[in-house]
Amino acid sequence: MATVNPIQVQKFLKGMEYPASKQDVLDHAKQQGADENVCSTLEQMPDQEFETPADVSKAIGQID
Template identity: 55%
Template sequence: MADPSPIDLQKALKGMDYPASKDDLVKRAEDNGADPSVMETLQGLPDRQFDSPADVNKDASN
């Protein structure tokens, strides 16, 4: 399965308030009906606080 693009990630996180925890990101993506690849990527993020969408994209692309 291909990694989701930064655009796909941000669509899944639409309406997210930052800073946000990994759990907050996963819940928002679930609520927004994210694709399985997006969910898998978010669930694989480190368990920390994210300060911005760019912060999420940086960790998601590693």
Template identity: 50%
Template sequence: MAKLNPIELQKHLSGVDYPASKQDLLEAAQKNGGDDEIREALEGLPDQTFNKPTDVTAALSDRM
């Protein structure tokens, strides 16, 4: 898997109201045209609440 671009990731998470669940992030990415790579990365997140966009980025840091 190629490294994710954090700017592209946040573009696909546009409109998310934080705090947000993993499911909220997946739904936003799908709505905003996220590709398979974005979806797979988000599916790999732990089932938790993310309080802000940087929490998502930190959780995905090994893929970025």
């Protein structure tokens, strides 16, 4: 599986209201047309509340 760039992911999170749960982030990305690669990356994030888009980017950066 190809790794996605956090900047690519942020495109699909435009308009996201924070704080947001992992599921909220995933649902929003899907509604914005995120592809399977982006969705599967988001599914690997820790199950936590994200306060800002930077928190989401940081979590993506920590995925192996």
